[in-house]
Amino acid sequence: MANLVFNQALGxxxxxxxxxxxxxxxVLIPLESSGLETDAVLRDKDTFxxxxxxxxxxxxxxxxxxxxSVTVTVDDTNDRVALDAAxxxxxxxxGNAVGAVVICYDPDTTSGTDADLIPLTKHDVSWTPDGNNFSLSIADFCRISSTA
Structure with a gap:
């Protein structure tokens, strides 16, 4: 599940x-572990x-x-929405070690730049790509709940 939801994506x-x-x-984008800024800094970023x-x-x-295979499931029992993907x-x-991945919304996959990508969630990952296949589980990558 997400370690951080970017401020601009809340709601x-x-x-x-x-x-x-x-x-x-x-789109899932890996970030290098070296130089990775803190959650307090990253949460205020509005685009990739x-x-x-x-x-x-x-x-x-x-x-x-x-x-x-992205799904949005409304969970009335727990008063939340679960977001999942394959x-x-x-x-x-x-390549270089990975310290996190960011899931971004791409409003137009046929064109655009990183300035068009809206960062939604950041997930901490500790992985050094070494030539062996690597699978990342994306089970319930984010849950959104309301406490009104």
């Missing part, structure tokens, strides 16, 4: 996750371009992954 994350537009989607504008760097050698696998990955 909108279920809408983004439901993928309401024609060419939108969710902002996320990597400081000392935080994308781990580009393993690559970004689109999230598939697990992600990297085949024979190499």
């Amino acid at each position: 909108r994350i279920a809408h983004y996750t439901s993928l309401p537009a024609a060419n939108d989607g969710l 371009a902002d996320v990597v504008a400081g000392t935080t760097n994308e781990q580009t050698s393993v690559g970004r992954k689109p999230l598939t 697990d992600v696998t990297w085949t024979a990955p190499t």
Whole structure:
């Protein structure tokens, strides 16, 4: 589950996750462990371009992954919404150590830049790509509850 929900995504994350537009989607982006900024700093970033504008760097050698089989489940019993996606696998990955992954909403997967990607959640990961396949479980990547 998420270690951080970005401030700009609070209250909108279920809408983004439901993928309401024609060419939108969710993308998982690995971040290098070296230089990774604190949650207190990252939570105020409004776009993925902002996320990597400081000392935080994308781990580009393993690559970004689109999230598939995304579901939004309303849980009336626990008064929350659970957001889920299929697990992600990297085949024979190499490169710098990964300290976190960020799930971003991409409003148009056919074009755009990092300034268009809206960071939704950050998940702490401790992984050094060593050429062995690596799978990341995305079970309930975020739960949103209300206490009115």
